[in-house]
Amino acid sequence: MLALVIIxxxxxxxxxxxxVTEGSNSELLLTLNRNLVRSLESPEGLPNPSVxxxxxxxxxxxxxxETDHLNKLKNELHNDIQTSxxxxxxxxxxxxxxxxxxxxxxxxxxxxxxxxxDKSETLLTHLKRQMEQEKYHIAFSHRPLxxxxxxxxxxxxxxxxxxxxxxxxxxxxxxxAENEHFRHGETESIDTYAMAGMALQCVKNSGSYAHNAxxxxxxxxxxxxxxLASRRSDGHIGNEFSxxxxxxxxxxxxxxxxxxxxxxxxxxxxxxxxxxxxxMAISQTLxxxxxxxxxxxxxxxxxxxxxxxxxxxxxxxxxxxxSETKVKVMVEVVTASGAAAAYSVDVPKGxxxxxxxxxxxxxxxxxxxxKESSLWGPFLSVVNGEQARQxxxxxxxxxxxxxxxxxxxxxxxxxxxxKITIKNTSY
Numbered sequence: 001m002l003a004l005v006i007i008x009x010x011x012x013x014x015x016x017x018x019x020v021t022e023g024s025n026s027e028l029l030l031t032l033n034r035n036l037v038r039s040l041e042s043p044e045g046l047p048n049p050s051v052x053x054x055x056x057x058x059x060x061x062x063x064x065x066e067t068d069h070l071n072k073l074k075n076e077l078h079n080d081i082q083t084s085x086x087x088x089x090x091x092x093x094x095x096x097x098x099x100x101x102x103x104x105x106x107x108x109x110x111x112x113x114x115x116x117x118d119k120s121e122t123l124l125t126h127l128k129r130q131m132e133q134e135k136y137h138i139a140f141s142h143r144p145l146x147x148x149x150x151x152x153x154x155x156x157x158x159x160x161x162x163x164x165x166x167x168x169x170x171x172x173x174x175x176x177a178e179n180e181h182f183r184h185g186e187t188e189s190i191d192t193y194a195m196a197g198m199a200l201q202c203v204k205n206s207g208s209y210a211h212n213a214x215x216x217x218x219x220x221x222x223x224x225x226x227x228l229a230s231r232r233s234d235g236h237i238g239n240e241f242s243x244x245x246x247x248x249x250x251x252x253x254x255x256x257x258x259x260x261x262x263x264x265x266x267x268x269x270x271x272x273x274x275x276x277x278x279x280m281a282i283s284q285t286l287x288x289x290x291x292x293x294x295x296x297x298x299x300x301x302x303x304x305x306x307x308x309x310x311x312x313x314x315x316x317x318x319x320x321x322x323s324e325t326k327v328k329v330m331v332e333v334v335t336a337s338g339a340a341a342a343y344s345v346d347v348p349k350g351x352x353x354x355x356x357x358x359x360x361x362x363x364x365x366x367x368x369x370x371k372e373s374s375l376w377g378p379f380l381s382v383v384n385g386e387q388a389r390q391x392x393x394x395x396x397x398x399x400x401x402x403x404x405x406x407x408x409x410x411x412x413x414x415x416x417x418x419k420i421t422i423k424n425t426s427y
C-alpha cells in the first residue's frame with residue numbers, strides 16, 4: 001500500500017500543470033508595485049535585495065529607481081557584507097539574496113568580489129565557500145551555521161546563477177526535508193519548506209544532482225504536500241506572511257490550478273486590506289501574484305522591458321496624530337532560565353509594539369531593551385540585559401494573549417488591551 005501511495009504521488013507530481021489564475025487584478029498589482037518602489041525612498045536600514053528582486057521580476061518597471069537601487073546594493077550592502085566577512089561572520093542568506101538581486105538585473109556576477117584573509121575572490125566563490133562551511137557544520141552539529149532557510153537560499157542562488165551545486169550540499173538539504181528539520185522554535189517553518197522546494201526544484205531542473213534522482217523527486221513531493229497540508233481554511237499557507245513564498249514554491253514545482261488558486265485569492269484579499277505594508281512582505285507576495293518565482297531569475301534577459309510603465313504620482317505626506325484613546329498593555333518578560341517579570345503601560349490606540357515598549361522603557365520601572373535591524377525591520381536582541389543570540393540558537397519569541405505574532409515589533413499594532421509575552425526561546 002505504501003508503495004502504491006508513493007507511486008501515485010510521483011505520477012501526480014510528474015503530470016502536474018502550472019498554476020494559473022483568472023482575472024488580471026492589474027490595478028491591485030500596480031498598487032503593490034508602486035508601494036514597493038516608494039519603499040526605496042526610506043532612509044532607514046540597508047538597501048533590501050529582496051525588494052530589488054521583486055521589482056525586477058515584475059511586469060512593470062521604473063528604470064531610474066531600479067538603477068539607483070542597484071547602485072546602492074553594490075555599494076552599501078556590498079560594504080556591509082565585506083565587513084561581515086572581514087569579521088569572520090557567516091552571511092549566507094544575505095550573500096545569496098545579493099547574488100539573486102544582481103542576477104535579476106543581468107549583472108555579471110564575476111565582476112563582484114570580496115576580500116577575506118588578504119585574498120580577493122568572486123561573490124559566487126565566497127558563497128560556495130559559505131555553503132561548504134554550512135555543510136560541514138550540519139555533518140558535525142546536525143544543523144547549519146545559520147539555519148535551513150539561509151542554507152536553501154544559498155543552494156538556490158548558486159543554482160540560478162548557473163553554478164553546479166555540490167551533490168553533498170544538496171543532499172544535506174534533502175535529508176533535512178525528509179527528517180522534517182525545518183522548524184522555528186516549536187512550529188514548522190513554512191518559509192523554509194518553500195525556499196527548500198524552490199532550491200531543490202532548481203537543482204532538479206539543472207540535471208546536476210547525480211546522487212539519487214528518485215530521492216530528490218520524493219523529497220520535492222513531500223515538500224509540496226507539506227505546503228498544501230499547511231493551507232488554512234481562508235487559503236493562506238502557514239500565515240499571511242508565508243503564503244507568498246509558499247505559492248512561489250508551488251508554482252516552481254508545477255502545481256495544478258486547484259493547488260494555488262485559493263491561496264492566490266487569499267493574498268489578493270490580504271493585499272486589499274493593506275496587510276502587506278512591510279516592503280519585505282510585498283517583495284515575497286508580488287512575484288507570486290504575477291505567477292513568477294525566484295527560479296524565474298534564471299531566464300531573465302533584461303531585454304524589451306517596459307522601462308517606464310511604473311510612474312509614481314506625487315503623494316503629499318500625511319501626519320498621523322496619536323489617538324486620544326489609551327489602551328493598557330501588560331508585558332511579561334520570560335528569561336532563558338524561566339524567571340518572569342511583569343509590567344504594564346498605557347499607550348495610544350494604534351501604537352506599534354515597538355512604540356509601546358519605548359514608552360514602557362521611559363517609565364523607568366526596570367524594563368530595558370535593545371533592537372537590531374533586519375530585512376523585515378527591527379527585532380529584539382536584548383531584553384532586561386539578557387541576549388537572545390542566533391549564535392546560541394535563541395531568539396525573543398513574541399506573543400499576544402498567547403498567540404504568536406506573525407509581524408515584527410515595528411509592524412504589530414496595539415488596538416486593544418492585551419498581554420504581550422516576550423520569551424527567550426531556543427530553536
